[in-house]
Amino acid sequence: MVRKERISVPRPKSEFLSGTCVKCGTENVFYSNSTKEVKCKQCGEVLAYNTGGKVEHSESLGAEVKRLDYT
Numbered sequence: 726m727v728r729k730e731r732i733s734v735p736r737p738k739s740e741f742l743s744g745t746c747v748k749c750g751t752e753n754v755f756y757s758n759s760t761k762e763v764k765c766k767q768c769g770e771v772l773a774y775n776t777g778g779k780v781e782h783s784e785s786l787g788a789e790v791k792r793l794d795y796t
């Protein structure tokens with residue numbers, strides 16, 4: 726981990742995440758604050774549920790979820 730010089734860097738609350746569907750192995754990119762459930766683009770398995778704020782990952786989403794950094 727690289728230590729940042731400034732602590733209070735403004736960050737967006739939401740972010741794009743990338744995770745793999747455990748059913749078919751397809752990598753899906755989704756929005757952490759999606760307003761609806763996230764389904765696998767390949768097989769339609771629900772990968773994350775909308776909880777009114779951040780999405781909650783379902784068990785069909787692989788354990789390794791990457792955060793996509795973008796500026």
Ligand SMILES: [Zn+2]
Pocket residue numbers: 746747748749750751765766767768769770
């Ligand atoms: Zn799938």
